[in-house]
Amino acid sequence: xxxxxxxxLADLKSGESATISALKAGRNINARLSTLGFTPGVIIRMTHxxxxxxxxxxxxxxxxxxxRGEARTILVTRAKE
Amino acid sequence: xxxxRTYNQRTISSGIKDNTLMIALAGQPxxxxxxxxxxxxxxxxxxxxxxxxxxxxxxxxxxxxEHAIHLIDLPGTYSLSANxxxxxxxxxxxxxxxxxxxxxxxxxxxxxxxxxxVSELIVLExxxxxVLNMIDVAEQEGFSVDAKILQAAIGVPVIPMIASRASGLRxxxxxxxxxxxxxxxxxxxxxxxxxxxxxxxxxIDELIEGFVPEYYPKNWTSMKLLEGDIEIFxxxxxxLPPERWETIEDILKQHEDAGLAIASGRYEWIERNIRAAVHxxxxxxxxxxxxxxxxxxxxxxxxxxxxxxLGLTFWLTFTIGTxxxxxxxxxxxxxxxxxxxxxxxxxxxxxxxxxxxxxxGGVGAVVTFLPIIxxxxxAFGFLEDxxxxxxxxxxxxxxxxxxxxxxxxxxxxxxxxxxNVPAVMGTRVIESWPARILTILLAPFVPCSxxxxxxxxxxxxxxxxxxxxxxxxxxxxxxxxxxIVGVIMNKIFFKGERTAFIMELxxxxxxxxxxxxxxxxxxxxxxxxxxxxIILMMSVVVWALSEFPSGDLETSFLxxxxxxxxxxxxxxxxxxxxxxxxxxxxxxxxxxIATLGVLFGRTExxxxxxxxxxxYTPAVGLAFMVVTLLFIPxxxxxxxxxxxxxxxxxxxxxxxxxxxxxxxxxxxxxAIASRLGL
Numbered sequence: 229x230x231x232x233x234x235x236x237l238a239d240l241k242s243g244e245s246a247t248i249s250a251l252k253a254g255r256n257i258n259a260r261l262s263t264l265g266f267t268p269g270v271i272i273r274m275t276h277x278x279x280x281x282x283x284x285x286x287x288x289x290x291x292x293x294x295x296r297g298e299a300r301t302i303l304v305t306r307a308k309e
Numbered sequence: 310x311x312x313x314r315t316y317n318q319r320t321i322s323s324g325i326k327d328n329t330l331m332i333a334l335a336g337q338p339x340x341x342x343x344x345x346x347x348x349x350x351x352x353x354x355x356x357x358x359x360x361x362x363x364x365x366x367x368x369x370x371x372x373x374x375e376h377a378i379h380l381i382d383l384p385g386t387y388s389l390s391a392n393x394x395x396x397x398x399x400x401x402x403x404x405x406x407x408x409x410x411x412x413x414x415x416x417x418x419x420x421x422x423x424x425x426x427v428s429e430l431i432v433l434e435x436x437x438x439x440v441l442n443m444i445d446v447a448e449q450e451g452f453s454v455d456a457k458i459l460q461a462a463i464g465v466p467v468i469p470m471i472a473s474r475a476s477g478l479r480x481x482x483x484x485x486x487x488x489x490x491x492x493x494x495x496x497x498x499x500x501x502x503x504x505x506x507x508x509x510x511x512x513i514d515e516l517i518e519g520f521v522p523e524y525y526p527k528n529w530t531s532m533k534l535l536e537g538d539i540e541i542f543x544x545x546x547x548x549l550p551p552e553r554w555e556t557i558e559d560i561l562k563q564h565e566d567a568g569l570a571i572a573s574g575r576y577e578w579i580e581r582n583i584r585a586a587v588h589x590x591x592x593x594x595x596x597x598x599x600x601x602x603x604x605x606x607x608x609x610x611x612x613x614x615x616x617x618x619l620g621l622t623f624w625l626t627f628t629i630g631t632x633x634x635x636x637x638x639x640x641x642x643x644x645x646x647x648x649x650x651x652x653x654x655x656x657x658x659x660x661x662x663x664x665x666x667x668x669x670g671g672v673g674a675v676v677t678f679l680p681i682i683x684x685x686x687x688a689f690g691f692l693e694d695x696x697x698x699x700x701x702x703x704x705x706x707x708x709x710x711x712x713x714x715x716x717x718x719x720x721x722x723x724x725x726x727x728x729n730v731p732a733v734m735g736t737r738v739i740e741s742w743p744a745r746i747l748t749i750l751l752a753p754f755v756p757c758s759x760x761x762x763x764x765x766x767x768x769x770x771x772x773x774x775x776x777x778x779x780x781x782x783x784x785x786x787x788x789x790x791x792x793i794v795g796v797i798m799n800k801i802f803f804k805g806e807r808t809a810f811i812m813e814l815x816x817x818x819x820x821x822x823x824x825x826x827x828x829x830x831x832x833x834x835x836x837x838x839x840x841x842x843i844i845l846m847m848s849v850v851v852w853a854l855s856e857f858p859s860g861d862l863e864t865s866f867l868x869x870x871x872x873x874x875x876x877x878x879x880x881x882x883x884x885x886x887x888x889x890x891x892x893x894x895x896x897x898x899x900x901x902i903a904t905l906g907v908l909f910g911r912t913e914x915x916x917x918x919x920x921x922x923x924x925y926t927p928a929v930g931l932a933f934m935v936v937t938l939l940f941i942p943x944x945x946x947x948x949x950x951x952x953x954x955x956x957x958x959x960x961x962x963x964x965x966x967x968x969x970x971x972x973x974x975x976x977x978x979x980a981i982a983s984r985l986g987l
Contacts, residue, residue: 239504251569255537256392257809262572263388264811265422270576275599278608282706282716282810288421288576291598293606293703294717295810 232306238283238299239273246304248272253301264292266302329370329377330489333403335430337423338385339696339815341442343367344472344824345414346382356831357385359398363737363953371480381408389429390533390885391540403435405524410488412481413612414440416467417447417454418816420587421579424636428575431465431497434799438484439467445474446818448697450596451589458586464496473821500578502532503570509560510535516557520548523565535567598816606814611704618697619723626758627765630667630681634762637680642673667852672845676897679833681758685727686832687825693720693818699812706810710794713803714739715810718748725755729946729972731832732757733933733953740810747798749950750963753942754791756784759898763937766902770922771930779931787938794970848903851893855907867908880976881936882983884928885907891936897943928982936975939969 234249248270251258265288266272275291276284283299285292294302326438336342346354350369359366367382383402384395391397403411413430413906415423430437441456460467466484470477487493502510511529519962521530522544533541534557547556604610646665653661692698698720706716721735732752739745764783768776821923854867870892871878871885878888886908894901925933939966944949 241569253809255565255568257811259390259537259568259572260387260392260809260811262569263390263392263425264813265425265576266568267576269573275602276606281608282703284602284606284703288419290419290422291602291621291814291816293699293706293716293810293812293814295706298791298809298811 232308234303234305236273236300236301237272237294237304238277238296239286240277240304242274242277245271245273245307247307248302248304249262250303251301252303253298257298257301261298261302265290271307272304318390329379330410330485331379331381331406331408332410332412332485332714333381333383333406333435334412334414335383335399335403335426336385337387337416337426339813339819340385340414340416340419340423341472342382342385342414344821345440345442345470346380347821347824347827348475348478349378349380350470351686352827352830362398362957363734364395364398374486374624376485378485385609386426388426391538397540402820403430403433404526407524408435410438410485411435412438412440414442416443417441418443418450420454420583421576422445424579425575428500428578432499432526432532434526436488436493436495437463437465437497438488439463440472440477440481441467441469442472443816443818444469445471449818450598450816454583455586455588459583462498462582462586464498465497466493473819474834475821475823482813498582500575503574506535506564506567506570509564509567513557516553517549520553520854522548532571534561535564536571537561537565538567546830564647572616583821596816598814600815601817602700605700606703608704608707611700615701615704618692618701622685622692622728625688626681626685630684631765633680634677637677640671642669642677643968644671645669647850657763659963662856663849663852667847667849670848670903670906672848678762679837681762683829683833685758687829688726688729689724690825690828691820696817696823697813698723699814702812703814708792712747712751713799713808713901714744714748714795715808717810717812718744718751719915721748722752722755725752725757726761727758729753729755729757729942730949733946733949737955738810743803744808746954746959747795747803750798750959750966751795753946753950753963753967754787754939756787756938757898759943760938763898763901764934767921767930767934768916770918771925771927779812783934786935790939790970790974794966822837848900851900851904851907877972880972880979881932882926882979883933887925887929887933891940893935894937895941895944897945898937901937926983926987928979928985928987931982931987932975932979935968935978937970939967939971939974941971 235246237246240246248266248268250268251261251266253261270287273286274283275286280296282293282295285294334342334346336564346367346369350371352365353371354369357366360362364384369380371378371380381402383399386393386396386399389396389400402408411430411433413427415427427437427439439455439459441459444454447454456467456469468477468481468484470481484493510531513534514527517527517531517534521527525541530541530545534545545557549557605614646669649664649669650661653664689698692701701723702716702719704716705719709715709718717739718736720738721732724735725732729752732755733749736748736752739748761784764780768780772779851867854864854870857866859865867889868885871889874888874892875883875885878884878891883891886905889908890901890904893904905921909917909924921930941947942961947960947964950963951957954960
């Protein structure tokens, strides 16, 4: 079985789900993100991604708006359909 | 090491009857914490700032079964780390002031996330109760939470509530009774640090032994060190012997990932505790929030929707507010003036003039703005409480990026249309300091309701039927100017720095009308106080300057001041009266009209509007409106800018910036408009 590749959260399309693998922002942003529920292993769903501008994700029943820059620092593995 | 610590049952002697029970209310943002605070304290509350901080402090007192209860509303925070001043305030209050009880408000609709703060609170020594709020919103989103099971899992009382309908309040008060009588038992089950970091934590525990300030629990301090907490880091660095500190710093460097591991550990604790308590009967159901967000956060529909919402807000504000304002003016102020004249029939003429022209005329004109401001704040507060404003911030994020800001800056700027003072204070939601400063500098460019009213008053005088188009054109131009200034300022002062945009989009829900009304009441009260003091003083000063030394306006002090600044006024086509009106608008924007009223009010044949229209050309009128929109912020705004930035430098930058922009634009507009023959 092939292992699923790590991709930045920003590459996820609207409606897709993924599992968070790592946070690669600085220490401060990592702390804020993990407080809000972005921790390795958690399932995250892309609610709105229009290819530019900020995105909206659903993590632990919470909707969070993230700048595209922040979304690039979160590495995820796409959930298999 | 025993991590499943047990609290002894806390028994409080009957002596409590003479004392006050101190309860701290904690919770993340958007949990309905304020609603619960208002339900408990009613109007008996005090709003101020935390000492030395620009963070709002709310406290209140209420009596229940002969007990006085002192309630402190801690700032809404997602955690107890040192990421923001709010978080430091919240945790230091609990650790240092040692309240008798902490009540944590969590939302059933965001249970996992909102319990994160509980996972931090529960390790502190202070007894903890959990209010499980918004069970109705959870049902609306398709799931339910069993409070009893949650209580059994966490080991502290869990009280279900729907604060927006005041349901569950009785039960909460009963729990307070039980707590006072010592009948409550707390057996909290504490979150554990993951096994691979347990050893490291014990090492640090040993190293800091005996050096931790007494109000910080040792166990908690070592945990915070591992998490990378800046405040604890600095404190321990200053108290520990250097060689011990070096060892600790080495350990911390090797375990930089510990912060993430600790957060994960807390979430594992949460997942374990809620597993049995949460039911999701309709899995995969699309809740109300997701359905609405399809439109509200869409890049095109979302912007259109925002435009409609903003349009409606303004429409509502001015269609309801303006008639009330006019009614107050003609049915209250004018009769009041005549009445005062009759009362003071024996008084010297100058006293009558002071009261009628100075006080009733000046302050009254400002107080009649109250309906407009109240309606605007009510509309804004409603949109915020419903949960919409976060969506507005989200769709505006792209535009704010041009200025190096992000979506959150849109909220205070929008608030600025009501009044710039709360707009400047509203910038507290912005985490990054440069972004906050820039937003503060830009806030006065947003035309506040007072300036909008000046435009609405003057535009018909000069442009008749076209007044509407001219007014909108002026408002749009000032927003374009705001953006241009923002882009330039960002380049000059902040080197195009970009800040992280992380913002929760709360679930939509119906707000509590009591909380909403209370907020409107508090805001109106502070506006009235402001009108009562600064503007009263200013009205009297303007009146006195226009009356002395000769009793003749043309040779008064006011005319002399106006003539002194006349050369600058000339660039924009102003005579001394307009120049004086502009200068007095620094005290309060509304003064521009009040001053013109005082200066022109003595020729009785025409209304003020007609007199102004007969005196000045439309080119002068247009220039005056442009300058008024962009002139130095009013004194209240300047004061609040100084307070929020804590710096005279930025306050002066703001004043000079607006002075240059307004006079520059005013002169340009006058030059162009008079060439066009206006």
